[in-house]
Amino acid sequence: MFRQQGGITLKAVFIGAGSMAEAIIAGAITSGALQAENTYVTNRANNERLKELAAQYGIQSGYDMESALNNADVIVLAMKPKDAAAGLEAIRSYIHNGSVIISLLAGVGIDFMEKAIGKPCAIIRSMPNTSAAVGKSATAIALNKHVTAGQHKAAIDLFTAIGLAITVDESQMDAVTAVSGSGPAYIYYVAEAMQTSGEELGLDHETAKALIIQTLLGAADMLSESNGQAASLRKAITSAGGTTEAAIRTFDEWHVKEAIEAGVKEAAAQSKRLGLSYKH
Ligand SMILES: NC(=O)C1=CN([C@@H]2O[C@H](COP(=O)(O)OP(=O)(O)OC[C@H]3O[C@@H](n4cnc5c(N)ncnc54)[C@H](OP(=O)(O)O)[C@@H]3O)[C@@H](O)[C@H]2O)C=CC1
Ligand SMILES: O=C(O)[C@@H]1CCC=N1
Structure with missing residues (x-):
């Protein structure tokens, strides 16, 4: 019982x-x-x-x-x-x-x-x-x-x-594994790139690190409080002719969004492949 x-x-x-x-x-x-x-x-x-x-x-x-x-x-x-x-x-x-x-x-x-x-x-x-x-x-x-x-x-x-x-x-479960199981690694990947570029732009290691951690924490809280409205939160930061617009335009030129979507889907495909090795 x-x-x-x-x-x-x-x-x-x-x-x-x-x-x-x-x-x-x-x-x-x-x-x-x-x-x-x-x-x-x-x-x-x-x-x-x-x-x-x-x-x-x-x-x-x-x-x-x-x-x-x-x-x-x-x-x-x-x-x-x-x-x-x-x-x-x-x-x-x-x-x-x-x-x-x-x-x-x-x-x-x-x-x-x-x-x-x-x-x-x-x-x-x-x-x-x-x-x-x-x-x-x-x-x-x-x-x-x-x-x-x-x-x-x-x-x-x-x-x-x-x-x-x-x-x-x-x-x-393959989709879940790709989105949230591996998900923290994607955010760390972005954090690594922000850290490298921040230092190349002249910030010292500790200053860049502190700013990035707080930026990720703040963005996660904002996303949570807005019930997941990522696109509108992003628009609110993006002034016409401003710095965010310049960054996003560059990301788009490099097809960053498509690359992330392809990566998440490949993680799901790998989860499926790994699962097949645990079949009787
Ligand atoms: N890390 C991640 O991002 C995620 C991990 N998971 C899953 O969580 C599980 C655990 O991961 P994690 O904690 O990182 O693993 P660890 O390698 O840290 O720990 C594995 C443990 O299993 C013990 N063990 C191995 N074989 C046996 C056995 N036959 N009988 C009893 N104990 C055994 C090991 O003992 P000993 O040290 O004595 O060998 C060790 O204590 C994994 O299956 C993983 O897939 C799930 C989601 C996310
Ligand atoms: O990378 C992996 O295979 C495991 C599953 C989810 C997180 N780590």
């Missing part, structure tokens, strides 16, 4: 103790989505890392899979996709009627996981991003048909603890 929140505690086990697992553990313990005494973490061999997480968050850690996984409500797969088969094999005998697997594995389809478990089982596939480390992930989740309303809510609570959580159909 799946134990709901509201005074009753979920037992959650993280299989994998890397940066993504830590971001979710940190957010979920702080928000109360998970309780430290009922949260377990394990990994393949790095016991020092487990001790570090146990000390930092007050959670349970170790290699006794029996006591960790027995009666677990939520099992989070947080290893790299190449280790998916080993991770699924390690948990399969502990899956019971009330448990839900929440996978963070990029590109690993629900179908692959269902076949590896080999019996009806609730599975939620997610795509968070690295901004989870600062509580600002944009996460999409997709559910299989066995996920109950309570398990769906528990997953939304878990991912809301590290940012925004949206439910999509699994067929949209």
Whole structure:
């Protein structure tokens, strides 16, 4: 029986103790989505890392899979996709009627996981991003048909603890991976180019960096407050005959917008190709 929140505690086990697992553990313990005494973490061999997480968050850690996984409500797969088969094999005998697997594995389809478990089982596939480390992930989740309303809510609570959580159909996961999974890297790419040009124009490194960080933060807040009106926000900065117009005209001459659109679509195509390697 799946134990709901509201005074009753979920037992959650993280299989994998890397940066993504830590971001979710940190957010979920702080928000109360998970309780430290009922949260377990394990990994393949790095016991020092487990001790570090146990000390930092007050959670349970170790290699006794029996006591960790027995009666677990939520099992989070947080290893790299190449280790998916080993991770699924390690948990399969502990899956019971009330448990839900929440996978963070990029590109690993629900179908692959269902076949590896080999019996009806609730599975939620997610795509968070690295901004989870600062509580600002944009996460999409997709559910299989066995996920109950309570398990769906528990997953939304878990991912809301590290940012925004949206439910999509699994067929949209390649698009999500291309837009928000890889998305932070696109913004860093723009930041790198602004940093280089700022320095070439004579700003010192620290001054350029501080101005760029604040510019990105401010633009993100403006976008959020205007409900995503990027085009009109841009128009409001672009005076006729002014500096922004000169920059945008140059970007257009270099087909920057088309290049970004092509890059995002290629990321989705690569996500699809990678997913094919996780077919049974
Ligand atoms: N980084 C990103 O932008 C995003 C990442 N993700 C996904 O998040 C997942 C985790 O990524 P990340 O935190 O960066 O990974 P890390 O490489 O930092 O951590 C992987 C962890 O998995 C453990 N592990 C490997 N195999 C097993 C196993 N068979 N049983 C138990 N534990 C195992 C490793 O243990 P040990 O150290 O002992 O080997 C390690 O603790 C990945 O699947 C990735 O696709 C999703 C969205 C975005
Ligand atoms: O680059 C990648 O393949 C992964 C998926 C999303 C972010 N990083």
